[in-house]
Amino acid sequence: MSDASVSASTSQTGEAGFGDYFALLKPRVMTLVVFTAFVGLYAAPGAVHPVVGFAAILFIAVGGGASGALNMWWDADIDRVMKRTRNRPIPSGRITESEAFGFGMALAGFAVVMLALATNLLAGALLAFTIFFYVVIYSMWLKRWTPQNIVIGGAAGAFPPMIGWVAATGSFSLESVLMFALIFMWTPPHFWALALFMRSDYDDAGVPMLTVTHGRRATRAHILVYTLLLAALAVGAGFTSIGGPVYLATAVVLNALFLKGAWAIWRRDEGAAEADAYKVERSFFKLSLLYLFAHFGAIALDTAMAPLGLGGW
Amino acid sequence: MALSKQHDLHKRRFSRNLGLGLVLAGFVALVFGLTVAKVSTDDFTMPINEVAD
Known part of the structure; x- marks a missing residue:
């Protein structure tokens, strides 16, 4: 059935x-x-x-x-x-x-x-x-x-x-604002990658996603720019009070991977993307899910290790 | 035909009713737990009027 x-x-x-x-x-x-x-x-x-x-x-x-x-x-x-x-x-x-x-x-x-x-x-x-x-x-x-x-x-x-x-x-405090900013800056590249490979959905529904209004080339450029800003924020936050050794190491590795993915998305054209069924865009989207969970997991881990003198700065 | 014949609709309602029942029971337990947690903190004091009574 x-x-x-x-x-x-x-x-x-x-x-x-x-x-x-x-x-x-x-x-x-x-x-x-x-x-x-x-x-x-x-x-x-x-x-x-x-x-x-x-x-x-x-x-x-x-x-x-x-x-x-x-x-x-x-x-x-x-x-x-x-x-x-x-x-x-x-x-x-x-x-x-x-x-x-x-x-x-x-x-x-x-x-x-x-x-x-x-x-x-x-x-x-x-x-x-x-x-x-x-x-x-x-x-x-x-x-x-x-x-x-x-x-x-x-x-x-x-x-x-x-x-x-x-x-x-x-x-409120600076730390809570930084956590807010991390998700806020992460959201656009995450959703625009989804919009790139769910290509007809938003068009059919008439939702003015960037892919519909400004085209797919512009969306790829936007993903790269937002990922650059996100990387600066995420790694920078590692030197503040929400950061710690675990967070900083996580942020450096994942932002390098995220930037690599965004760069690959930006360099591709639609022909290449369609040829491999949006493989790069799909893997970027999956990485974006891991990205956020890992950053917040690292904040939690640094907090847990702080009483042992290992987490936090 | 038996009066109490089970229709598919009853099965679906049962799942919904059971789910709702468990949620309500969980909520009662949570409010109880919250009450215990609140009154057992060091800074908890009874309202002045009730102490006077």
């Missing part, structure tokens, strides 16, 4: 399973949110009770999931067009748009209130702003309006480590 026939039979009954509601939360994106929020909270100075820390990360994740559900509610029309998103719960008919909206709004309110109660008001307010930014600023406004959608919208995905830090300390 194909996925399509499963979806069709489910939609006829109008009964979505538990897994369908879970899928609304974009669980794969949530892993990034959970991990970076954990690192932000863990790397922050001062001790946090483990139960409070666990609750904080859980509520940040639920807030991120609520953003995902509201994004799927708003983007249901273009999700029906794109191959990558056609099997999501709303386009496949398992969950209605109004159910997704209600689910997302309820979870968003729940997550913000619970995070504020479990940690502090500032963390709750920052989570509320993040949900607002992702749903209203990115999904409703920027995504269909400007090719810079990914650049500015990337801020929404960059907030979780900052929320984790604020949940632990009750205030």
Whole structure:
């Protein structure tokens, strides 16, 4: 039985399973949110009770999931067009748009209130702003309006480590801003590489990705420029208080590889890319996933080794 | 035909109900854990009014 026939039979009954509601939360994106929020909270100075820390990360994740559900509610029309998103719960008919909206709004309110109660008001307010930014600023406004959608919208995905830090300390700091900046600068090359090899999806949906509005040559150049800026930031951060020997070594190696990948993407033309089915772009995209997890993992490792006199500067 | 015949719909509802039940039970446990964590910190003090009563 194909996925399509499963979806069709489910939609006829109008009964979505538990897994369908879970899928609304974009669980794969949530892993990034959970991990970076954990690192932000863990790397922050001062001790946090483990139960409070666990609750904080859980509520940040639920807030991120609520953003995902509201994004799927708003983007249901273009999700029906794109191959990558056609099997999501709303386009496949398992969950209605109004159910997704209600689910997302309820979870968003729940997550913000619970995070504020479990940690502090500032963390709750920052989570509320993040949900607002992702749903209203990115999904409703920027995504269909400007090719810079990914650049500015990337801020929404960059907030979780900052929320984790604020949940632990009750205030912002340079370290939390650096962690924010790392994800913020990483997002454009990550998504533009995806846009290069998912070539017809964004065109079909009419989303003004850089590949559609400025062409693929310009997108390749943008990837290189953003990767250069990201490398300077990521390696530079290694000499600040969030850095340490593990972070610096990780940043040097991974940024060298990332720059090599961006350079290769820039040098290629469409003919070469089509000939090998976008091999370089796909491997750059995979590397970008490792890149972020490794940088945040290194921050966590340096923090863990600091009491032994080995991590941090 | 038995009155309690299981329809596919009941199976799907069961998974949803079970999932929701587990989530709610987990939430109750979490709030309990949070309460214990909050009241067992050194800087926890009872509100003045309740102490006076």
